[in-house]
Amino acid sequence: MKGTASRSRWEIISSHIFTYFNFLNLVLAGLVLVSGQYKNMLFMGIVVTNAVIGIGQELKVKRIIDALSVVTATKARRYENGEFCKCDIELLRDGDTVRFLLGDQIPVDCEILETDGIEVNESLLTGxxxxxxxxxxxxxxxxxxxVAGSAIAKVVHTGEENYATQLVKKAKTKRRATSEMQDAIGRIIKYVSYALIPIGLLLFFIQRYSAHNTLSDSIVNTVAGVIGMIPEGLVLLTSISFILGVGRLARKNALVQEMEAIEALARVDVLCLDKTGTITTGDLQVEELVPLSEEKDMAEVLGVLAYAFEETNATTxxxxxxxxxxxxxxxxxxxPFSSSRKHMRVTIAGKGDYRLGAPEYLTENGKTLARAEVYAAEGMRVLLLTHDKNEVGFIILSDIIKADAAETFAFFREKNVQIKILSGDNPLTVSVVGVRAGLPEAKNYVDARELPEEEEELRKVIGNYTVFGRVSPEKKQAIVKALEAEGNVTGMVGDGVNDVLALKDADCGIAMAAGSDAAKQIAHIVLLDSDFASMKQIVGEGRTIISNIERVSALYLTKTIYSILLCLIYIILGKSYPFIPIQLSLIGGTAIGIPSFVLALEHHEETIPRGFLRNVLRVSLPAAICMVGSLVAITLMGEWFSLSELILSSMHLIAGGIVSxxxxxxxxxxxxxxxxxxCVTVIGIFVGAILLFPGFFGMAPVMHLIMTLL
Structure with missing residues (x-):
C-alpha cells in the first residue's frame, strides 16, 4: 500500500473509483437494469457511499501528513551568499558546492573538494x-x-543521472514493513477474483435452465450470488482503517512512512533500542579525570581532541x-570517531599520536581494563586516552537517566513486549543504567564481541540476554535477524547511522526526527518529538487499529465465505438462489456495514496474536457454515412442504439476519x-424494515408468514 503522503489527489480519487470490484459492481448493476427489477440496484448506493467516504477520509489524512512530512524531508547544505544554507535536494544543480556532516544521507553524486576525515557507508549501493x-x-x-567526519563537495550528478537512479534504486530499497493482514487479504481477493466469473456463469445457467426461473429472476439471483462473494467492504474497511490510523498516529507525533508499519507495530513482541535517547537523555557530563601515567598535559590534549572535528556528538x-x-x-x-572503530585519533605536531575511545579497543592491559570495569559497574561511561599507544588516563562520564524511563518500561512489560538494549557502550555500564532506569532484566548482559558469528548459534543464546554492549552496526543487524528467525516480530528504535542496518531489517523500524537523515529515510515510522516515551501511545494506538480491523473483518469474511458456499451448493442442488440483491443489501447494511464503521473507530487496545486469517476464521467459518446449513435446510423443507417462493424468500431473509x-x-x-x-440499533433497523416494508425486501407480510407456518 502506497504511503498517503506520496499520493496526489488524483491518485487517491482514482484508486477509490477505478477498481476491479467497482467495475464488476457496475456490470452487475447494468444486468439488474436490464432485468427491470430496479430496487435490486440499491447495492450501488452503498458502493458510491463507500467510495465517497474512502476518498474524503484519505484526503483529510493526506493534509495532515503532508504538513508533517516537512520534518523528515532530506535537506542539503548548499553554499550560497557566503555561507552554507539548508535547501531541498530538488533545488541542487550540477556544480553546486555542498557540505556533508556526520549522519547525513548523501542525496546526489558529488566529488570531494575538502575532507575532515569523512567516511561513508555505501552498503545500500554496494552491499x-x-x-x-x-x-x-x-x-x-x-x-x-x-558515518564519520565531514566534507565539502561539488555536485556532479542530480536526478535521473545519479548513480543510485541508474541502478534503478535496487540496492537502496529498504525492507518493507511486514503486513500479515495485507498478505492474507490479498490472497482472499486473488482467489475470489478467479472464482467470481466461472461461478457466476454456472449459477446463471442453473437458475435459468435447472431451477426454471424467468430470465429476469435468473439475472437477479445470479447478481445476488456474485455480490455476496465480492469482499469489497473488507478491502475498503482495511484501507480506511489504515488511513485513519496514519492520521491518529500523526496527531500523536508519529509520522508513518508505510501504512503496513501500523500492523507490524501492533504485533511487535520484541523491541530493540539503544541506551542513548531512550533510557538516558543523550546528554553526558564529565565526572573526573583519572591519570594512569606521569603525563601532566592530559587536559591540554583533551582540549585539542574535543575541538579537532567540526562534527560533534554527545561525548565531544x-x-x-x-x-x-x-x-x-x-x-x-x-x-574521526566511528561506531566500528570505537575511538578517534589525532596526531599533534611535535607531540605524537593520541587516541581517545573505548578501553577495550585501545589496550589489552588486564589491570587497566579491570579498573575500567569498576567504574562501569557504577554505571559510568569510561574513555581511555593513549599517547603513542601508551595509556595516559581515564575520562569518566555519566549518563542522565530520563525521568519517564521506568514508566515506559513498565508499560512494555505489562504488554508482554521484551526489551533488548543494543549499545556501543560497555555492557556492564549499560546494565547498571538499565537496572537503575527500571528494567531489572538488564542484569542479564553480554559483550556482543563474544557472541557467535553464525546465525544458528546466535539464535540459541539470544534469548539469554537483555543488554548487548559493544555492539557494532553489523552485529545490531545480526541480532535483529536472529530474533526474527526465532519467530519474534521485532521493532527497532534508533537515531544514528550505526542503527541504519538494524532499522532496515527490522519488522518495524522507528527513527527519531532529531536523528540522522539516513535513519529517518530508512525507517518505517519517525517519532517527530524524538521522545521514546511516546512509544507507549503509539504502540497502544497501533494495537487498537489492528484489533478493530480483525474484529470487523470477521463480519465481511463471513459473508464472502457463505456466499461462495451457497453458490456452489445451489449449483449442485439446481435450486433457486436463496437471496435477491435487495435482501443482501439489508443484511449487509445493518449487520455488517454500519457496525463495521462504528467498531473500526473504537479506542479499545488489545494484545494482537499472530495469525490474522486464523483469528478471523475462528469466528467467520463456523458462522458461514451455520448460515449455509440453515438456508439449505429451509430450501429442502420448503420443497417438502410445498411452500411458496415468497414464503421461502421470507424465511431465508429472516434466517440470514439471525445468523448475521x-x-x-x-x-x-x-x-x-x-x-x-x-447491536440494539441495527437489529431494530432490520426488524423495522421487514415489518414496515416487507414487499420492498421481497418477503411476505409477517402475519401472513406466521399464519402460513402455523
Missing amino acids: ESLAVQKKKGDFVYSGSDV EALRRYFPKTQGAVIAEKV FGVLLAVCIPMSRVRFAL
Whole structure:
C-alpha cells in the first residue's frame, strides 16, 4: 500500500473509483437494469457511499501528513551568499558546492573538494558494510551515509543521472514493513477474483435452465450470488482503517512512512533500542579525570581532541563543556570517531599520536581494563586516552537517566513486549543504567564481541540476554535477524547511522526526527518529538487499529465465505438462489456495514496474536457454515412442504439476519455500552424494515408468514 503522503489527489480519487470490484459492481448493476427489477440496484448506493467516504477520509489524512512530512524531508547544505544554507535536494544543480556532516544521507553524486576525515557507508549501493574513507578528488554517491567526519563537495550528478537512479534504486530499497493482514487479504481477493466469473456463469445457467426461473429472476439471483462473494467492504474497511490510523498516529507525533508499519507495530513482541535517547537523555557530563601515567598535559590534549572535528556528538559536547580549547596546537593528521572503530585519533605536531575511545579497543592491559570495569559497574561511561599507544588516563562520564524511563518500561512489560538494549557502550555500564532506569532484566548482559558469528548459534543464546554492549552496526543487524528467525516480530528504535542496518531489517523500524537523515529515510515510522516515551501511545494506538480491523473483518469474511458456499451448493442442488440483491443489501447494511464503521473507530487496545486469517476464521467459518446449513435446510423443507417462493424468500431473509446478527454479537464480546447500543440499533433497523416494508425486501407480510407456518 502506497504511503498517503506520496499520493496526489488524483491518485487517491482514482484508486477509490477505478477498481476491479467497482467495475464488476457496475456490470452487475447494468444486468439488474436490464432485468427491470430496479430496487435490486440499491447495492450501488452503498458502493458510491463507500467510495465517497474512502476518498474524503484519505484526503483529510493526506493534509495532515503532508504538513508533517516537512520534518523528515532530506535537506542539503548548499553554499550560497557566503555561507552554507539548508535547501531541498530538488533545488541542487550540477556544480553546486555542498557540505556533508556526520549522519547525513548523501542525496546526489558529488566529488570531494575538502575532507575532515569523512567516511561513508555505501552498503545500500554496494552491499559492502565496511565504511570507506574518502579523500580529495574521490566521488561519493547518492544513497551513501556519512558515518564519520565531514566534507565539502561539488555536485556532479542530480536526478535521473545519479548513480543510485541508474541502478534503478535496487540496492537502496529498504525492507518493507511486514503486513500479515495485507498478505492474507490479498490472497482472499486473488482467489475470489478467479472464482467470481466461472461461478457466476454456472449459477446463471442453473437458475435459468435447472431451477426454471424467468430470465429476469435468473439475472437477479445470479447478481445476488456474485455480490455476496465480492469482499469489497473488507478491502475498503482495511484501507480506511489504515488511513485513519496514519492520521491518529500523526496527531500523536508519529509520522508513518508505510501504512503496513501500523500492523507490524501492533504485533511487535520484541523491541530493540539503544541506551542513548531512550533510557538516558543523550546528554553526558564529565565526572573526573583519572591519570594512569606521569603525563601532566592530559587536559591540554583533551582540549585539542574535543575541538579537532567540526562534527560533534554527545561525548565531544561533554568534553567541550569541561575542557577549554587548547590554543597553538597543530594537528598533522586526524581520524574521526566511528561506531566500528570505537575511538578517534589525532596526531599533534611535535607531540605524537593520541587516541581517545573505548578501553577495550585501545589496550589489552588486564589491570587497566579491570579498573575500567569498576567504574562501569557504577554505571559510568569510561574513555581511555593513549599517547603513542601508551595509556595516559581515564575520562569518566555519566549518563542522565530520563525521568519517564521506568514508566515506559513498565508499560512494555505489562504488554508482554521484551526489551533488548543494543549499545556501543560497555555492557556492564549499560546494565547498571538499565537496572537503575527500571528494567531489572538488564542484569542479564553480554559483550556482543563474544557472541557467535553464525546465525544458528546466535539464535540459541539470544534469548539469554537483555543488554548487548559493544555492539557494532553489523552485529545490531545480526541480532535483529536472529530474533526474527526465532519467530519474534521485532521493532527497532534508533537515531544514528550505526542503527541504519538494524532499522532496515527490522519488522518495524522507528527513527527519531532529531536523528540522522539516513535513519529517518530508512525507517518505517519517525517519532517527530524524538521522545521514546511516546512509544507507549503509539504502540497502544497501533494495537487498537489492528484489533478493530480483525474484529470487523470477521463480519465481511463471513459473508464472502457463505456466499461462495451457497453458490456452489445451489449449483449442485439446481435450486433457486436463496437471496435477491435487495435482501443482501439489508443484511449487509445493518449487520455488517454500519457496525463495521462504528467498531473500526473504537479506542479499545488489545494484545494482537499472530495469525490474522486464523483469528478471523475462528469466528467467520463456523458462522458461514451455520448460515449455509440453515438456508439449505429451509430450501429442502420448503420443497417438502410445498411452500411458496415468497414464503421461502421470507424465511431465508429472516434466517440470514439471525445468523448475521449472531456474528455481530460474537465480535462485540466483551460487550460495552456503545456496542450494546449499536447491536440494539441495527437489529431494530432490520426488524423495522421487514415489518414496515416487507414487499420492498421481497418477503411476505409477517402475519401472513406466521399464519402460513402455523
